[in-house]
Amino acid sequence: MQLTASIDGSSDPLGVLLRLGWVFERLDRFDDLRAILERADKLAAQLGQDISVRTAILKMRTDEWETALDILDRASSISGSDRLARGRLRDRAGRYDDAWGDFVAGKAEIAASEKLSYPAARLTAHHDRVIDIFSADFINALPRAPKNDRLPQPIFVTGPPRSGTTLFEQLISADQMVSARGELPFAFHLVQHISTQFGSYPDGLASLGNVTKDRLAVALRDLYSGLASADADTAQAPHFVDKMPFNEQFLPLLTMAFPESPFIVMTRHPLDVVVSMMSHHLTQGYNCALNPLNAAHHLAAIDRLTAHWEAAGCLLYRQSYEQLVADPVTAGERLRVATGLSFPAANSVEVTSTPATPATPSYARARGPVSKDAVFRWRNYGHHLSAAMPIIAPLVARHGYDLD
Numbered sequence: 001m002q003l004t005a006s007i008d009g010s011s012d013p014l015g016v017l018l019r020l021g022w023v024f025e026r027l028d029r030f031d032d033l034r035a036i037l038e039r040a041d042k043l044a045a046q047l048g049q050d051i052s053v054r055t056a057i058l059k060m061r062t063d064e065w066e067t068a069l070d071i072l073d074r075a076s077s078i079s080g081s082d083r084l085a086r087g088r089l090r091d092r093a094g095r096y097d098d099a100w101g102d103f104v105a106g107k108a109e110i111a112a113s114e115k116l117s118y119p120a121a122r123l124t125a126h127h128d129r130v131i132d133i134f135s136a137d138f139i140n141a142l143p144r145a146p147k148n149d150r151l152p153q154p155i156f157v158t159g160p161p162r163s164g165t166t167l168f169e170q171l172i173s174a175d176q177m178v179s180a181r182g183e184l185p186f187a188f189h190l191v192q193h194i195s196t197q198f199g200s201y202p203d204g205l206a207s208l209g210n211v212t213k214d215r216l217a218v219a220l221r222d223l224y225s226g227l228a229s230a231d232a233d234t235a236q237a238p239h240f241v242d243k244m245p246f247n248e249q250f251l252p253l254l255t256m257a258f259p260e261s262p263f264i265v266m267t268r269h270p271l272d273v274v275v276s277m278m279s280h281h282l283t284q285g286y287n288c289a290l291n292p293l294n295a296a297h298h299l300a301a302i303d304r305l306t307a308h309w310e311a312a313g314c315l316l317y318r319q320s321y322e323q324l325v326a327d328p329v330t331a332g333e334r335l336r337v338a339t340g341l342s343f344p345a346a347n348s349v350e351v352t353s354t355p356a357t358p359a360t361p362s363y364a365r366a367r368g369p370v371s372k373d374a375v376f377r378w379r380n381y382g383h384h385l386s387a388a389m390p391i392i393a394p395l396v397a398r399h400g401y402d403l404d
Contacts, residue, residue: 014043018051021058030062053078057085069093080109081281088279096380103278107290116287118294123286127305130249133202136312139252143214144259145221151229152179152236154258155339158247159266160299161284162276164321165243168266171332172241175341179237183284186227186242187250190220190257221257239341245284246298248306251314262339263314265306268321269401270299270392271378271385296388303395320399322375 010016017040024033037055044051053075056068072078072086087102110116147153155178157168173180191201194216198204208216228240247254248265255263274296277289288298310316317338324331378385389403396403 014040014047014049014051017043018054018058021055025058025061028061033058033062053082057082060085060089065089065092080106080113082106083109084279084281091279091380097384099279100381100384104291106281107278110281111287111290116283116290118287118290118298120294120297123298123301127301130202130305131308133206134252134308134312138206139309139312139314142252142256143210143217144255145217145257147258147260148221148225151225152232152238152240154184154224154228154242154261155239155341156247156254156258156261156263157241157243157266158245158264160268160270160273160277160302161245161282161289162273162280163245163266163268164319164324165245165266167324168264168319168335169241169243172335172339172341177237177341178239178241181228181231181240181242183244184228184231184242185244186224187244187247187254189223189227190250190253193220193223194253217256220253224254224257246302248302248309248316251306251309251316255314263316264335264338265316265318266321267318267399269376269378270296270395270399271382271388271403272321272374272376273299274385274388274392275378275381276374292385292388293391296391300391300395303398307398325375 017036021033021036021040024030024036037058040051040055052071056071056075059065059068062068069086069089069092072082072089075082075086078086083102083106087099087106090096090099090102155172157165157172159165169180169182172178194201194204197216198208205213205216228242229236232240251263254261274292277295278292280289282289285295285298285302288294306316317334319331319334393403
């Protein structure tokens with residue numbers, strides 16, 4: 001491995017060792033990770049450097065996680081991201097109040113250090129305008145681009161972060177006809193194209209004539225396909241998965257570009273999503289995961305928009321995370337119907353990571369048999385979520401969940 005060969009000649013051999021450990025951790029090569037960390041510990045001792053926090057973070061998914069937690073508990077100085085990691089270990093140990101304290105403090109430190117905020121009022125105003133322009137008649141009159149059979153076709157799997165999109169992506173891509181491409185930001189480029197060409201989005205669409213709209217549908221298809229082809233680092237299967245969170249907000253545009261592509265929206269108990277989003281540093285949703293109120297606001301806002309698309313006749317398929325883990329066979333059958341593709345039954349798939357997937361927080365969990373341990377995790381944090389519950393309550397009721 002090139003990284004291994006570069007250690008001895010590097011001006012920062014300790015840094016190279018830790019980066020190599022990061023690679024081994026994500027590949028589940030824990031024996032190699034242990035060996036590289038032993039080497040790093042010896043070098044750090046020679047250099048008089050303390051890398052205990054870094055090595056503890058790398059050992060979180062190994063059988064030494066309790067030792068890692070003890071190190072992090074005793075750490076005198078810890079970053080916001082490391083607080084989130086410690087919180088996840090405290091959650092694993094059943095120390096839920098301590099874990100929540102880490103989640104909140106870690107997010108506050110990240111927000112302050114990176115100068116991040118969530119534009120709640122501006123986003124609400126934007127969604128109001130989108131809903132006003134995209135009436136049912138307007139959506140139904142939008143043109144659809146013809147399929148370009150020469151290029152791989154997207155399958156859209158979306159929903160909030162931490163809602164099972166990675167697991168679903170992996171179930172689909174177990175078929176050789178489908179490649180897993182991870183979170184592709186290309187839908188945002190479609191909005192940028194409209195804003196550049198027609199002044200703004202969504203207002204720029206309202207005054208377009210039918211001929212211009214026809215051309216736009218083809219332009220959006222070609223723009224997305226061009227970005228997808230340029231981004232691919234290997235020969236592509238006939239289909240690929242785009243699992244960008246919150247792509248629901250762009251459903252009419254994606255339908256214009258790819259009317260034959262299935263659009264699958266994952267749902268999960270909103271409070272489980274909030275807790276999971278709080279435990280990771282996520283930037284999707286305009287930094288809504290900085291605190292539970294912002295996360296709840298964004299989940300409700302996107303669901304309101306998605307409900308509007310459904311009422312207007314947009315075609316989408318919903319898949320609940322809870323159903324997926326409770327009855328993967330039935331979920332797999334529904335997926336076959338939705339996509340028209342053939343792939344192994346969900347309960348027989350050993351999910352593996354892909355080049356795109358390890359960049360997301362789900363890379364470690366979306367491996368091996370489907371697990372039920374994250375269902376209704378929010379109940380461990382219920383008293384910390386009381387302020388978010390009124391925001392989330394309509395969404396909870398709409399999807400058949402409860403707050404008990």
